[in-house]
Amino acid sequence: MSRRDAKSALYEQFARMGKGLSNSKRLELLDLLSQGERSVESLASVAGLGLSTTSLHLQGLKEAGLVASRREGTFIHYRLTGEDVGALLAMLRAVATTHLAEIDRAASKYLGGNVLDPADEVDRSELLQRVRAGEVIVLDVRPTLEFHAGHIPGAVSVPLEDLEKFLATFVNDEEVIVYCRGAYCVLAYDAVRTLNASGHRARRLHEGMLEWRLAGLPVESGAA
Amino acid sequence: MSRRDAKSALYEQFARMGKGLSNSKRLELLDLLSQGERSVESLASVAGLGLSTTSLHLQGLKEAGLVASRREGTFIHYRLTGEDVGALLAMLRAVATTHLAEIDRAASKYLGGNVLDPADEVDRSELLQRVRAGEVIVLDVRPTLEFHAGHIPGAVSVPLEDLEKFLATFVNDEEVIVYCRGAYCVLAYDAVRTLNASGHRARRLHEGMLEWRLAGLPVESGAA
DNA sequence: ATGTTATTCCAGTAAAAGCGAGAATACTGG
DNA sequence: CCAGTATTCTCGCTTTTACTGGAATAACAT
Numbered sequence: 281m282s283r284r285d286a287k288s289a290l291y292e293q294f295a296r297m298g299k300g301l302s303n304s305k306r307l308e309l310l311d312l313l314s315q316g317e318r319s320v321e322s323l324a325s326v327a328g329l330g331l332s333t334t335s336l337h338l339q340g341l342k343e344a345g346l347v348a349s350r351r352e353g354t355f356i357h358y359r360l361t362g363e364d365v366g367a368l369l370a371m372l373r374a375v376a377t378t379h380l381a382e383i384d385r386a387a388s389k390y391l392g393g394n395v396l397d398p399a400d401e402v403d404r405s406e407l408l409q410r411v412r413a414g415e416v417i418v419l420d421v422r423p424t425l426e427f428h429a430g431h432i433p434g435a436v437s438v439p440l441e442d443l444e445k446f447l448a449t450f451v452n453d454e455e456v457i458v459y460c461r462g463a464y465c466v467l468a469y470d471a472v473r474t475l476n477a478s479g480h481r482a483r484r485l486h487e488g489m490l491e492w493r494l495a496g497l498p499v500e501s502g503a504a
Numbered sequence: 505m506s507r508r509d510a511k512s513a514l515y516e517q518f519a520r521m522g523k524g525l526s527n528s529k530r531l532e533l534l535d536l537l538s539q540g541e542r543s544v545e546s547l548a549s550v551a552g553l554g555l556s557t558t559s560l561h562l563q564g565l566k567e568a569g570l571v572a573s574r575r576e577g578t579f580i581h582y583r584l585t586g587e588d589v590g591a592l593l594a595m596l597r598a599v600a601t602t603h604l605a606e607i608d609r610a611a612s613k614y615l616g617g618n619v620l621d622p623a624d625e626v627d628r629s630e631l632l633q634r635v636r637a638g639e640v641i642v643l644d645v646r647p648t649l650e651f652h653a654g655h656i657p658g659a660v661s662v663p664l665e666d667l668e669k670f671l672a673t674f675v676n677d678e679e680v681i682v683y684c685r686g687a688y689c690v691l692a693y694d695a696v697r698t699l700n701a702s703g704h705r706a707r708r709l710h711e712g713m714l715e716w717r718l719a720g721l722p723v724e725s726g727a728a
Numbered sequence: 729a730t731g732t733t734a735t736t737c738c739a740g741t742a743a744a745a746g747c748g749a750g751a752a753t754a755c756t757g758g
Numbered sequence: 759c760c761a762g763t764a765t766t767c768t769c770g771c772t773t774t775t776a777c778t779g780g781a782a783t784a785a786c787a788t
Contacts, residue, residue: 283614283690284552286610286613286614287532287614287690288528288552289610289613289614290607290610290611290613290614290688291528291529291531291532291535292528292610293600293604293606293607293610294528294531294596294597294600294607295525295526295527295528295530295531296600296604297596297599297600297603297604298522298525298526298527298531298596299526299775301519301522301525301526302519302522302523302525302526303519303522303775303776304512304515304516304518304519305515305776306519307515307518307519307522308511308515311515319734319735320734320735320736321733321734321735328508329777330777330778330779331734331735331736332735332736332737332738332777332778332779332780333776333777333778334735335735335736335737336736336737336776336777337776339736340775344604345599345600345603345604346603351784351785353733353734353785353786354732354733354734354735354784354785354786355733355734355735355785356734356735356736361603362599362602362603364595364598364599364602365599365603367595367599368595368596368599371588371591371592371595372518372521372522372592373518374588375521375569375586375588375589375591375592376517376518376520376521376569378586378588379521379569379570379585379586379589380517380520380521380568380569382517383514383517383518386510386513386514386516386517387514389510389513389514390507390510390511390513390514464514466507466511523745527745527746529746543764543765544764544765544766545764545765553747554747554748554749555748555764555765555766556747556748556749556750556765556766556767556768557746557747557748558765559765559766559767560745560746560747560766560767561746563766564745575754575755577755577756577763577764578754578755578756578762578763578764578765579755579763579764579765580764580765580766
């Protein structure tokens with residue numbers, strides 16, 4: 281084997297992982313998996329994909345070394361192969377946001393309105409400090425299972441769909457900080473709008489759980 | 505446009521950048537560009553690709569926001585769009601190395617022999633400290649143009665092809681530290697072998713110029 | 729065993745990517 | 759303005775990818 285061929289073979293290997301990141305549906309799946317392991321069917325329904333397609337993408341991701349699977353009864357749970365995969369995903373998003381102007385437009389279409397207004401965002405250190413001082417209420421608006429897989433200590437789990445119900449009993453006027461999966465997760469944006477519309481002071485945590493964990497900040501798992 | 509569609513559109517944008525990383529030849533091109541800007545023809549010859557194919561890949565990378573181009577006379581010089589692109593590339597390599605076992609095998613085939621022996625490697629801080637103390641000679645074995653685009657302060661430019669010639673006049677018995685482009689660049693491995701074979705004490709800098717720069721360490725440009 | 733459920737495997741199809749060879753284009757220097 | 763050079767565009771051609779609907783598997787419960 282020539283030097284050239286050996287070099288190609290090596291870069292071919294790196295490209296295997298690159299291929300995993302080269303499709304929007306696969307990125308959606310990775311994004312979901314960054315919150316904890318999930319079954320194929322659950323991934324398919326959230327990502328809006330057919331089952332066989334989802335299965336195929338997951339096998340592609342496994343081939344790329346980005347995910348691994350575990351059998352539990354009839355279910356097969358997929359998960360990221362490591363923390364570093366989440367970091368890679370976050371960096372891809374960050375670099376893409378910096379260099380592709382279309383992302384801002386697509387993001388504001390998806391997340392709604394004035395996404396870029398930083399006045400509504402709290403950074404991680406501020407949240408940490410204020411929740412420890414008991415000055416704020418932290419709301420985790422992801423689905424319950426994701427909350428159980430890991431959340432910010434002290435956060436209350438209120439899945440977005442239960443927010444209205446929660447508000448009915450929420451007479452407190454403390455400030456609320458809302459978070460969800462990560463940088464481009466829509467849940468917290470929606471929640472902040474709902475909270476503000478019903479007269480509460482609410483802001484969104486900058487980014488979300490993925491980046492919180494990557495920053496090495498404390499994570500609690502199980503029920504609140 | 506539905507929520508689903510808006511979400512897809514957003515992830516489609518991230519996938520654009522992912523596609524840039526999904527082909528081995530494109531990764532080779534990015535790797536070369538991480539050392540500084542280059543013309544199309546120069547990239548094509550080093551990567552072993554046809555001119556039209558190279559041009560097409562470069563346009564793909566431009567579409568992905570990973571590279572930009574600049575015209576100078578009849579030449580068009582391509583470059584990475586930012587330092588963060590180099591960081592993304594380095595992280596992709598690192599994550600792939602962690603999770604794809606085949607990479608070790610492909611790497612040792614390409615780089616030759618006992619790649620993994622860490623005894624032959626010097627880390628960045630050790631190099632920095634010892635070159636400042638004047639205890640070692642640092643050899644940059646990349647092509648001259650890449651050396652000019654940016655090198656470790658105090659390093660001597662000896663392109664690999666000129667190494668034999670250099671050795672003829674090199675009677676010093678100080679230790680030599682060799683570096684080249686980055687983690688999987690073959691030049692420094694070859695150079696260390698040549699140096700050792702002719703009785704010199706030589707070790708390789710861990711990784712290379714790309715990672716040195718990303719670590720925020722001092723870089724000098726222009727002639728030595 | 730048998731039926732149930734979650735997942736994977738298997739064609740088959742349409743679309744896209746990768747590639748080289750040669751024509752076309754864009755700039756430079758007489 | 760014209761020849762020369764670097765790059766891009768345009769075809770064809772082959773390979774790969776994305777996806778679907780239905781058959782096949784694997785573990786489980788009865």
